[in-house]
Amino acid sequence: MYILKLGGGAGITQEAFSNFAADLATLEGQFVVVHGANAEFSRLSEALGQPPRMITNEKGRVSRYTDRETMETMLMAYCGKVNKLLVATMQHAGVNAVGLSGIDGHLATGKRKPVIRGTEEGKTKVLRDDHAGSLKAIDTALVTLLTGAGYLPVLTPPALDLDEGTPINVDGDRLSLELALALGAEGLIFFADTPGLLRDRDDESSLIEEIDASDPDKAMEAAQGRMKVKVETAVKAVEQGIGRVIFADGRTSRPVSDALAGRGTVVRNVHHS
């Protein structure tokens, strides 16, 4: 099984959705799609007059404050518009997709952070209505039931705090990774609007074709800036048993086939294979 993560940025367009759908319709094997919707979330927040409130914690990390209203906007963008339009596109291409969030079948559960302390525009704040949370468990039963019956699950955040009955905002990349680990996936492919990881982010020809997960120090040397987190995540994923992690181009006409053929940045145990 392969987990395919589609970024939620503006670079992954309706045309890209159509390419993914047409490509998947030609492929054998089991897949689970995970998608984001960050660009749509921002657009909708703005249209509803809900500017993002950014909170800086003690460690200097900045995150978006997700109060109840913001969470409802997230549900609308992620689970409403983007998820269902992607599923409709898949269905039209002949792929029997089923749209899900982490809430459905308590697929992805975690714990809401009840109190957030930090600063907002320089002022100290203690916030109790935040819907950010940490992912604790993946229940694979629903996904396994669906893939076993020939369906393509199309999954999106949020996850669920089961104790409180409230949705929680979790990172889509993290959700993909945990799902891949829980399912013992053969591979995990992150699609974005670049050819893969680049040595020089402004030069698409500077693609890093392979990273050896069995040599983490050397792997981390290849990574720069924001790339470090991605490489670290991928190396850990391979260490934990995922065959390969691929950073692939989501803009080609056959994005899944291309990635499966090894295009993009492939992270794997080179020495063990």
Place this chain on the structure above:
Amino acid sequence: MYILKLGGGAGITQEAFSNFAADLATLEGQFVVVHGANAEFSRLSEALGQPPRMITNEKGRVSRYTDRETMETMLMAYCGKVNKLLVATMQHAGVNAVGLSGIDGHLATGKRKPVIRGTEEGKTKVLRDDHAGSLKAIDTALVTLLTGAGYLPVLTPPALDLDEGTPINVDGDRLSLELALALGAEGLIFFADTPGLLRDRDDESSLIEEIDASDPDKAMEAAQGRMKVKVETAVKAVEQGIGRVIFADGRTSRPVSDALAGRGTVVRNVHHS
């Protein structure tokens, strides 16, 4: 199996959702929930500055014009906010719910009306972007797979035009009825913010307790005004094999148990039972 239709009006509140969830957690048997989200759809349309455009057709029937933008708003209200908050409430109560639209697993498919002719504010219009449609087919495979594995499907409009790959706006009551027929359901229960069908709509004590579907003329005599369509639908459903149709109160603390115990207006073949 029972199909439970929860109205999308303002009368069905978060408290009502919690009551449904707690009640379902105590009940044996297979259920499918279908819900609307009309009040939320109106609220969101207004917040986004999308006033409803009403079109009157040749027969004088008024309907809401659902252009692409309006359909996206519908997806956000129905499949995003209301569906996922209801599923979260169910999960919290211990009911293993899975939220679905008619798009998922091409559960409910139909045909978009490509051209709408009518009048808007007195002016003749020919509209080609309408996402209203008629329901043509129910594929029960996904629902059957889920109920068989112990999940509670929580279904909401829209449906899908598979040829075009576009969502289509279909009536939630109609979706419930067609699903009940396709599944050969034992019963179909419509929950609203009244005790059932009333002889006098302003008097909650004027409940009609039973309507004999085997005597349609007498049944229709009991119905007045807007009730006529509901009674006609219910009588037809029983004629087509559904054991009973119940119009029940969605505001009680145990709405499903109460309805199953026969509270509300029960439409069935009195002579045959």
